[in-house]
Amino acid sequence: MPDDPSFLQRLLELSLEEDLDSAGDITTQAVFSQQTGGAKIVARERGVLSGTRVVQEVFHTVDPGLTLRILRNDSEAVEGGDCIIEVIGKISSILTAERLALNFLGYLSGVATKTRHYQEILSAVGDTQILDTRKTIPGLRRLSKQAVRDGGGRNHRMGLYDMVMLKDNHIDAAGGIRRAVDAVRQVYGTKFLIEVECRSLEDVQQALDAGADWIMLDNMSPRDCEMALSLRQDRGRVVPFEASGDMDEEKLRVFGSLGLDYISAGKLTHSVQTMNFSLQFTGALD
Known part of the structure; x- marks a missing residue:
């Protein structure tokens, strides 16, 4: 995680603006209102983790009410099928944050994996x-x-x-x-x-x-x-x-x-x- 929290906040706000513009997640808004549920982020291949704290900030920027549990730490080697993060809260918030969170986690873990190799x-x-x-x-x-x-x-x-x-x-x-x-x-x-x-x-x-x-x-x-x-x-x-x-x-x-x-x-x-x-x-x- 960068030492300057304001930098990450600015980056996430810009990234979410790309996805949501002024209308928001129109698909999720049409299907869900206040329903709550749980989800997990799972590795689908072997690699080295990086970006779990960024993922946490993505979800909390979308909805501060979401609860996350980080199960594996950055720099750890993981296998396909390993559960990395669990999240509980409004289903609409989880789905709105999903792609941005996975984009960050996938790219940064890709960098860490190649560096380790x-x-x-x-x-x-x-x-x-x-x-x-x-x-x-x-x-x-x-x-x-x-x-x-x-x-x-x-x-x-x-x-x-x-x-x-x-x-x-x-x-x-x-x-x-x-x-x-x-x-x-x-x-x-x-x-x-x-x-x-x-x-x-x-x-x-x-x-x-x-x-x-x-x-x-x-x-x-x-x-x-x-x-x-x-x-x-x-x-x-x-x-x-x-x-x-x-x-x-x-x-x-x-x-x-x-x-x-x-x-x-x-x-x-x-x-x-x-x-x-x-x-x-x-x-x-x-």
Whole structure:
């Protein structure tokens, strides 16, 4: 869950507005009035949970009178058929919240599941840790990054405001790595870490010479990554090295065995397979 409750409330209000507009759930309103009942959310496949507290907030935003019981916690591995959440209250409220709750739970658990899988691949061949990126669905970054943590991954920078990253366009427009790093240091001093995206071994050498705090090896070969790591070793200075570049399972096994500190993967959040859940009605109470 994000630290800022107002952020989640704004997100849920916007999400419900998409579904309800000014008319509300016209189908449910026509069929139910004040009848009460119960339902449960069930996992339909194996995966890693994330977003249960978000689901709770979805239901309570629709109807504060609903009662929920969360049976499994975020970051837990679950199997198909496991009951995750039980909810009791007005049937109309439960059905109105159903799809939005499942959308959040499915996407965030999909992120956590993929992250767990990627980290397990890396852990089998070395000590490299998986990182997320800024390639997230607009509006869902905080939740997505929490899902990455639930899956056992590490967060890279949250946005453009908490870490400096000098990418190829910054470097080319500034006239080189040294000029770009010096410009940042002149403005911020040591307030922010400076990461430099490197496309070649020459870039790595220049970034280290310029005093970069973090090196990204962008689309470099395994052999060049090994040579880049030797440049760091020669310096005797601890600078994290991160590899990036369309990482799939096969690449993770190769790059994860090189001794890199991190591998970042946009696939954790931008093309994840949603985990399948269903809401099942358990009976009327009146």
